[in-house]
Every structure is written in C-alpha cells, then in structure tokens.
Amino acid sequence: MESEAAWPRIPTAPEGAPNIVVILLDDVGFGQTSTFGGLIPTPNLDKLASEGLRYNRFHTTAICGPSRAALLTGRNHHDTGNGFLMEWATGFPSYTTMIPRTTATVAEVLKDNGYSTWWFGKNHNTPDWETSVAGPFDRWPTGMGFEYFYGFNAGETHQYYPVLFENTTPVEPDKGPDEGYHFMTDMTDRAISRMRYATSVAPDKPFFMYFAPGAMHAPHHVTKEWRDRFTGAFDMGWEKYRDVVFANQKRMGIVPPDAELTPRPDWVAEWDSLSEQQKRVYCALFENYAGYFAFTDHEVGRLLDAIKELPDAENTLVLYIVGDNGASSEGGPDGTLDEIKNLSGILPSIEEILADLDKLGGPETEPHYPLGWAWAGNTPFQWVKQVASHLGGSRNPMVVSWPARVSHDPVPRDPFLHLVDVAPTLYEAAGVTMPDTVNGIEQMPLAGRSFLPSLTDPGFEGRGEQYFEILSNRSIYSDGWKANAQHTLPWRQDIAPGNWDQDRWELYHLEQDFSEAKDLAEAMPEKLEEMKHRFDEAAEKYHVYPLDDRGVARALIPKPTAPGSDPEALDFTFYAGATRLPETAAPSMKNRSWKLAARVTMEGAATNGVIMAIGGVAGGMSLYLKDGVPIFDYNYYGEHTTVRAAQPLPAGDAVVGVEFAYDGGGIGKGADVTLTVDGAPVGSGRAERTVFARFGVDTFGIGEDTGQPVTTDYRPPFRFTGTIDRVDIQLEPVELAPHDAAKVHETELRAVQRRE
Template identity: 60%
Template sequence: MKTKKIIRFMLVLFGTLFFTSLQAQNTGEKLPYDDPAFKGKIERTYDKSKQAWPELPSLPKGAPNVVVILLDDVGFGMAGTFGGPVPMPYLDKLADKGIKYNRFHTTAICSASRAALLTGRNHHVAGSGFLVEWATGFPSYDMMIPRKTATFAAALKYNGMNTAWFGKNHNTPDWETSAVGPFDRWPTGMGFDYFYGFNNGETDQYHPIIFENTTPVEQPKTPKEGYHFMTDMTDKAISWLQLQKSIAPDKPVFMYFAPGAVHAPHQVFKEWKDKFKGKFDQGWDKQREITFKRQKEMGIIPADAKLPARNPDIQEWDKLNADEKKLYLAMMENYAGYMAFADSETGRLLSAIDKLPDADNTLVFYIVGDNGASAEGGLEGTLNEIKALNGIQSSLKENLKEVDKLGEYGTTPHIPVGWAMAVNTPFQWCKQVASHFGGTRNPLVVSWPKVIKPDGIVRDQFLHIIDIAPTIMEATGTTFPDYVDGVKQVPLEGKSFMSTFTNAKAPELRTQQYFEIFDNKAMYKDGWIAAHQHTKPWRQDVAPGFENEVWQLYNINEDFTEATDLSKKYPEKLAELKKVWEEDAIKYKVFPLDDRGAARLSVPKPSPLGDRKSFTFYEGAIRIPETAAPNTKNKSWNMEAMVNTVDGKKDGVINALGGMDAGYVLYVKDGYPTFVYNYFGTETKITSTQKLPNGEASVKLDFDYPGGGAGKPSKVKISINNKEVGNGDIPATIPGRFGLDTFGIGEDTGSPVTRNYQVPFKFQGKIEEVNINLL
C-alpha cells in the first residue's frame, strides 16, 4: 500500500513538473519552445485516428514589421535632417511622418555598438569591448559574442518572425569567417534566416567581399558596368522583403539594414561627389558655426547651447595653404556625396516599405551612425585607408596626385580630422572617443504610422543603443526568455522607450550609463556626466598610460554640448561619478583597460591554422580571410606551386593575398612567372627571365626577411624547377594588416593586387598544390 502511495505521489509530481514545463514554454521562458503536444488521436489505423497539425510559434496578432537601419561613421551634425550640410530628403521624409531623438547614444565604435544593438546588453558584457580585428584574449574583448547574450533577432525568429540581415557584419570574429567556420557567430547562427553582406569593418564598395548566408559569392557586374555594393545590397533587401510579403502578406518580418556607408573607404560615383562642388569652400571652422546655427533654428539643440572651442590639434582652416585646401575640400565633397548616395539608396528601401500591404504597421528605426564621424584618416586625410590603419600617413604630395580620381574605383579615401570634427557639431571629439558626445551621440528617427503620430517635438530622453532591443520586444508583444538554445541568459540591460512614441514628455527611462572605449570613458548619471578623454584616434602609436588621468565634469541639463567644464567647481560631484564609473566597470566587465593602438592588430589570435608553419592548399581555396591564411608578414617564408600547363594556357594567378590597397600576388603573364608586392599602392614587380615549360613544373618563391622589427625591406627570388630565374628587392613591407581583401589559390577575387591583369585572372592550367612554409 505504501508503495502505491509513493508511485501515486511520483506521478502527481511528474505531472506537475510536466505542466510547469509547458507553462514555461508558453510564457516564453525558454527558446526555442518545446515541440507542441499532439492534440489529435492515434488509433491502430488512420481511418479511426484524428490528425492534428502542430501549432507553430507566431507573434501576437497585430505585431508590426520591424526594420532597423544603421548607417556607419556619421557625425551628429552631418545630415541635413539634424542641421548638417548634407541634404537627406528620404531621412527628412521618414522624420516628417515619425519622430526625432537628439539624445540617443552609441558606444563610439563599430563592433561594440552593433553588439550592443543586437543583444540589448552593454558591449563589454556582450564580449565586444572594441573591434573584431583588434581582439585580445580577455572575455570582454575577445569579440566572440557569448551564447548567454543571444540577440533579440533570435527571440523574434523563435517566436515565428522571419529575419534578414543586409550589409555590414562586424560581429563575427574574422578568424571564424573562413570556410571552416564555426558558423554559430555568423548572422545565420545569431537569429537571422538570411544574410547578404560582408564580414568585416569595411569592404571595397566596388569590389566587395560578399557572403550569402555562409557562402562567398562574387558581385554580379564590374565597376565599369556601374556596380556599387550599396545598390546591390539594397536590391537584395527589397527583393527579400517583396518575396516575404508576396507569400505571406500578414506575417510580420524583421530586417536589419546596415550599409557600409559612410565608413571608409569613401567610394562613390563621380556624379554624386560633383553635387557638392564648392559647397564646403568656407572650410571646417566656418562649417561648424553654420551647422550650429542651423541646429538651433531647427530646434535640434537648445537655443542657449554653446559651441565648444575648436580642438587645438586641428589647424585653422584659414592658415592652410592652397594645396591643402584643394585636397581637403575634394575629400569632404566626396564624403558628402557618399552620404547623399547612401540616403538615396536607403530611400529606395523606404519607398519599397511604403508599398507594403501593411506599411502603416511597419516600425522603422533609422540610426544615423554607429558612432561619431571618424578621425582615422589622420590630420591630413588619406587616399589609402589601409595605409593609415597601419599607422603610416600618406604625404600631401602623394594624395594630390590622385585628387581628381578621389572616391572612384581604385581609391580608398578618408577625410582629414578637421572635417570629422566639423560634422560632429555641436559636440567635442569623434569616433573612438567614448568620453564625449562627438563619439557617442547619433541622430535617431523612428516611424510607425499606426502608432506614432507626428507632433514636431524632438524627443530628448537620454537613450542608449542597448535600448533598441527591449523596445522592439515590447512593440512586437514578445518577452526575452530566460534560456535560449539551452543557455541561461544575461538579462537585457536596455530599457524600452516605447512610451516616448506617443508622449514627448514621457519620464526619463535611463538615468545612468557608463561609456568606455580605449580608456576614453564617461559616466552619465541624473543629468551630470564625468568624462576622461584618453587617446587620439589619429595617433594609434601613442599610449599615454593610465596614471594621472584628467577628468572633466558637465551638467548636460544646462550644458547640452559639454562646452563648460565644471570639474574644479564641483569636485565632490566629479568624485561621486568617478566612483560610480568604477562600480559599473566591475558590474559590466570593462576591465582590463587597454589603450594600445595599432599594436592590438598584431596580438596573436585564434586561427583554424593553429600553430602550423607549413600549409598545403589546392585549387579552389578562395575567399580565405587574412587571419585564417598563413601569416607571412614580418618573417621569411617560401611558397612552391606544382602546376601543369600546355602552350597557350599558362597564364593566371597562382596565389594572391590582399587587394589594391596592399597585398602580394604570384601569377603568370605571357608564360612568365611574376611576383608583385603591393606596398599601399606602390608596386614592386619581379618577373622570371624564363617561361614556364610545358607539362608539370615547380614554381618557387623565396621571401627573405631580415628581421629586426616590422615592415622591413626584403629580398625575393623566383625559381622554376629549382633553378633561379629572377630576383629583386622589396623596399618596404606591410607591418600590420593587408586590409580589406582575402587569400586565394588559382584566382584573385575582389579588388586586384596589381593593375597588370583583370580580376579574377583565373589560372589557365592546373594547380596541383601550393605549399607555403613560414621560416
């Protein structure tokens, strides 16, 4: 009898636990949901049984479509919609039927802002303390978004919403972007059904490195035929959206639309940059004043706001010589043209959205920049952005040679710091500098015709990019689960600001927020902000150390632009905020602080190649990222290719790494093996004195590096069947990264390493294998 009671108790307990698990499933405490119970009846034969289809997850009735648009490297004072010098009629149109926000904040850097956006957690918590390419082996800086901070897209997808990502993905570790993955940190592993874009901080817009889901694909036409990636990705986004609504018009969808614009390289067709000819002749100092005045007139900033003093590192415009003005004006005209082009292409997407059957129930977030405008082009700007990122500044003379081609195919320009500061008006500083609003404050426009009725009132609640995720969850009637894919989740750290959609005077939701990038740090609390500016983005070789930090203090309820430092007047308030920053730094995993600049590029990182020194590749090994390819920089190495050719079919690429900015390539032209080393646009060419023989042959390259530091001159020798047939000197070598393009065997995908052939210049013969040895 006792045994029966125990069994009965266990059955009741099991039933309770089972019912509880079903409740957890139905309330969204874990995702994906358990398979639904079968509600039909099963007998011995079908005719006595009753079928019942499983009920698949779906969003609550009336849930909206959601579109998040995120531009790249745009200053607060760039877009005409917010008082800037670049007309953006499509952004204007969206703002006219929606609302504008003037106190929305990012993290001050690309990868970090995007991780915070997608996960709804602070960027350090999401493992994204800085940039993918600058990752270090600490949990907050390894750039490997942990499974415990799943994206809100995953939650939407598991609740039955189709999801797609177009454009820039700067959240997959670049050593994981090869054909061997792993793929769980690619967009398709982070909650997106479809991805069309590039895995990097940037790409050549005329020769992009494109992936469709996890498969590399090549652009459909050439730059001469009018190809530009922004147009391509917009076409794909519109097609995806239209297909979704053609099949299931009532089913809501989520789209993340993230152009590379206007991140460098600033590449745009001539007709776009020509629209701005002469528009900036007043120079960057006067432009700040013009923008500042217009922002006040438009009500974007308070009437009593003060314009902070010009950064003392920036030369006064009137003291520049004629050549400097000529170059810097051309760079700004091109940059503005790129921005206007981005608005035009984004406008095509917005026009397509307006034609949806449920257009009025489409919630659009248009975030105008993932940080402030970039000063990474240096004080003088550059026409080779990869060169600048390697810490090497181009001369004025070098840049002027190409000024008429600036922005067109073959150039990868970046504006000088003076213009970056000007388009961050009315704030101090720029991208990377998380201590001040020039780095962290970006315009935001939100439209949702069914809910938001335009009232012309600029929303001034203090918001952060982590607040987007919970706002979307509330708008779609979903909650973020405790578990995703079996992993206990860190709670969302953002807060929904949906209350501001219908109430311009909704109470403040975010009364406290820390900031940190490169030890540029700030602490906002209850209208006050303490700020420590640590590094200068145009001096990556300078690390000032962590002692004797100088902090400023601003009351931004009274000083919108951080123009008046109150640190000496209110030392107790400054001390209070510094203490709160330290507390938040521990809470949100900020440590260890790291102010190293370009040196972080060369920090050893994981690689699918492991610690091997010898590698064998076969024909068809293409689109391998630099971090997953043999690291031939700053060392001696050799390569031997075993090829098989016949008369008239000997030409083509054997091995290429990099592109038009920097790289190397071993190829055969007119039968002669040739090696070209591209040092930031300066090519050294070494050609064999003998042709390849018919049949099987060995082509060997010996690269002799002297050691003694990075970027040193080297010697190269070419051999055919172990007989030397050519040699030469390389005057200088790449110290850090080759840049935008990838490694490949048998063809040169993307932009060409050299202008001596047309890509992909596929090898005509047979490549049996290519062996590379690091010495």
C-alpha cells in the same frame, strides 16, 4: 476511430505584430545630415523624419563593433565580450569579441516568436578567426538568429570589390565597377527583393530586417557624378561649417536655444592657417564623402520606398540610427587616399595625395577625409569617433517611423537613450517578452529598457544612468550629469601611455549644457568625485576592467587561430578552390622569409590567371601568369615590386615558385624576391619595404584573386586557366616574439610619423 493529425506547432507572431526595419549607418557625425542641421543633403532621411520622429539624445558606444553588439543584444558591449573590435581582441572575457550564448540577439528572440529575420550589410561581430571555412558558424549572423545574411565580415569592405558572403558561402559580384557595380546598390537590391518575395509567399508573417551598410565608413567610394554635386560646397572651411550647422540646429530645434557651440580644439588646425594645397585636398576629400553620403541616402530611399509599397506598410516600424558612432578622425591630419596605410600609422604627405587626387573615390583608392572635418561633422560637440568620453563620439541622430502608431511631431524627442534600449523597445513593439532562457541557456538580464512609450509621449524620461568606455576613453551619465575622462587619440594607434590615474576628469550638467561646453570640474569637486565613484561602480558591474589603451600593439598580440589549425605550423598545402580565406587564417607571410611552390599544368602561352593572391588595392601580393609568363607582384601601399620571367612557359607540368628572403631585424623591413620555375631562378627583384600589419580588408585565395585586385595588370578574379595540383607554402620562423614585435613596431611607428 480514425487517428487525428498532430502537426508540430511552429512559432507564430502575436496578432498585429509589426514588420521591423532597423537601419544603421556607420561613422556619421551629429551635424552631417540635413535632417539634423548638417550641410549634406539627405532628402530621404528628411522625408522619413517628416512622417515620424527625430531623437536628439540617442547614444552609441563610440565605435562600430561594440555599438552593434549592444544594439543586437540589448546588453552593454563589455558584457557581450565586445569591449573593443574583433581585430584587437584579447583573452580577457570582456574583450574576446565572442558574443556569449547568455546574451541572445533580438533576431534569435523574434525568430522564435514567428518573425522572418534578415541581415544585410556589415557584420563586425564575428570573431576574426571564426570567419574562415573552418567556422564555427554559431557566431555568424545565421548562427545568431538571422535566417538570411548577405554582406561582409569585417569593419569595412571595398565598395567596388566587396568581400561578400551569402549566409556562410563566399560569393562574388556578377559585374565590376566599370559596369556600374557598387555594394550599396547591390545590398539594397537584395533587401528589396527578399522583402517582396517573403511578403508574397507569407503576407501574414512579419519580418525583422537589419539593414547595416558599410556606408559611411571608409573607404568612401562613389562615382564622380555624385562627388561633383558638391564641388565648392565646403570651401568655407570647418569652423564656418560648424557655425552654419549650429545655427541650423538652433533654428530647427535640434539643440536647445541656450546651447553653446564648443570651441575649436588645439588638435584641429585653423582653416585660414592652411596652405592652398591643403585646402584643395581637404575639400576634395570631404566633397567625396558628401557625394558618398548623398548616394547612400538615395539607396536607403529606394528601400524606404519599397517598404511603402508593402500591403502592411502602415504597420512597419522603422528605426533609422544615423551612425554607430560619431564622425571618424581616422583619416589623420591630412586625410588619405589609402586609409589602410593610415591605420598602420604611415601618413601620406599632401603632395602624395595631390598626385593621385584624380583617382579620388574610384576603385584604386581607399579615401578618408582629414580629422578637421570629423570635428566639424560632430557639431556642436567636442571630439570624435573612438572617444567614448565625449558626446562627439557617442551621440548620434535617430529617426523613428511607424505610420500605424506614430504621428509626426516636428519637435525632437529628447530622452537620454542608448543602443541597449533598442532591443527591449522592439520586444515591446512586437508584443513579445525577453525569455529567461534561449535554446536552454539562461539569459543575462537586458541592460536597456523600452522607449516605445516615447513614440506617443513627448515627456517620456529616458535612462537614469549609462557608462561609456572605449580604449580607456570613459564617461558616466547619471541623472542629467556627465563626467568624462579622455585618454587616447584615434589618429595615433601607436599610443599606449597607461597612467590612467593622471587622466583629467571633466564634469558637465547636461540638463543645462546640451553640448558639453561648460566644464564644472573645478567648481564642483565633490560632485565630480561622486560621478567618478559611479563610473567605477558601473565598470565593476558591467565588467569593463581591466582597462586597455593599446592600439596597434593590441592588434599584434596572438589571437586564436581557425579551429583545427595549428598555430605553430610553418608548412601549408592548399588546393585550387581555396578562396576567401581571411588573412588571420592564412599563412602569416609578413615580417619573415618564406617559400612558395605551385605545381601546375600549363597550356603554354595561352595560360593566364592567378595562382596565389592575398590582399588588394591597399597592400598584398599575387603570383600569376599572363600570356604564359610567370609574374610576382608585391604591393606595398601602392608601391609595386614586380618580378617577371623573360618568356612564357611551355605546355606541360611545371613548379612555379617564389623565394622571399626577408631582411630581418624588425618588422616592415625589405626583402629580396626570386621567381623560380622548376627550382631555377627566372627573375629577381627587391622590395625595399614590406607591409608589417594587415594587407587590408581583402582575403587569401588559390586559383583566383577574389575581391580587390592586388595589381591593375589584370581584372579580378582572373581565374587560372591551367590546372593547379597544389600550392605549398613554407614559412621561416619569426625572429621576434609577438610582444617584442609590438614594441619594435611602436618605436618605428613614432619614427615614421616624425619623418612624415
């Protein structure tokens, strides 16, 4: 008898399992898209809605990383360790940002059930200190069930000079912005290409695509062609914008006929009280955002068109979640052309913005609009991104299409839903069950429940209860009622008041008050106490406590370092090819003195390129040679201190160095800079101010300046044409302990904001 082959069984998807595409935009208000009554035309989203369903009571966590953790796992964000953002991680279990193996992602489950799984765009769910070459990589997308990843590991990236990875390998765009490069187009091209290729090879294997652009998060990068389409479109100002949008929402049935428009709060200036300069700047910044949104809609439309060309297009489920939180007020009262500077608490004047307004949207800027437009963008609700207590922060539009199963209904679906409900919905759609164990690890129960029946049942009832909490802004929804406590301000990262017992709680009956316009707290104190008790129960159950309202102070506390590195190290040696190292894994060269010595081999005046660079457009520093001349550039939010030698170096070996003598006595102080060759000074300069927090979203590298350029004196990556033997960096000990530095920072930050 001959032996029979016994091939190992590979996972196969259930019969009829659909392709699944989840599209998640970033930082979008409920009242921004034309699909939901807004004044920014989104024709491709309109078209998808005309073929499927709109949902008008879908909810997020009110900020990006936590929202994405809830979406990907089907658990509440605190239970995934993502109580807040990875850059602000703490050692408390709910705030480590380290997604545990007990909360496997939807990609892991679908992959094990025969799906191809791909992630394009933003990844804000890998801990900051795990994004270096040292890994570990089990919390990168490819370690969380995604077979392919093309995107960036951060809350944002420069759209012209993105910090890109393909799987776990850093990659660089093949062209620059002057040649038409934009990350939104790049990632869309990649997604379409992989989808078509996979369908050609394995037409019977369904795919799960997670398409998460950096749009519409700042920086709002778009060409003048797109921005100019909106010239004058918002000259009516933000109050009138809300009036027009609210009327549209009522006419379109997005909000109930009895809904009320919430009034302008005291933290938004009356439009008519603004100067002509202010109006000009504010309108330009929002026109730029609208152009970016229109461009993004165009690119998503290309993806949707490509889906329709698939052989199994009818059996493709598209969930388009229009924002991971509400519109962002992080541009501050006046907006900015340098949002990294804003996030550090240093706010520009109107005159400073006007001086560079001609650069708006281009690669030298990192724009964000003022907070008044965020309030307007969240029509008809109160508050904005980060403020999880109110619907302006946590209610986002959603559109669902599945031609094989769903008929268009012009009336929006209105069950109360949350991101945690997405994973169980996808499981039911795919015909799979969330397993009790994944990779041998017992799983935490799903927090959500499937809303798949709502696709065919307009009367489907949504969640009975859901809590919200971000930066101590907290809320509880229960059976139509909602209690809210607003605590912190998104545009003031230095505020950490504590005093949670002094927060004023509000009470709303959402079944009769769609927009949270009628506070019933005083009229119904017993109901309010009941709701506060429910929040406390949910907070205990889902591990919300301890509350932490710190902003920048939390960002400055010690974090884990790259595995295998010494957190106390003061001496570092790097070699050519060490690129794309995240700032948190690079030597900490801020708020202290340091020395750098690069052993190089020169080719005389023909030698060009970067020896060491960190950061980019917002802030950073670069040591490079141009026509053989050593140059050091320190970029403090666009203020450049440039030190250069008088003449080119001859051919042969040399040690090119920098001595950075920090003033001390606090953070963000000045420094004397000396450029040396073979230990002898060849140039000197003075930086009156230095970056005290992060340089931005770019990275550290040896031998080239990847991503954004620190200076416009060269075009990245400007690779070194000589030979780099090694680069030694020696740090002086920090004068202040991290917790002391945080205290100093808060004091100085308040002073800066009072001055400006």
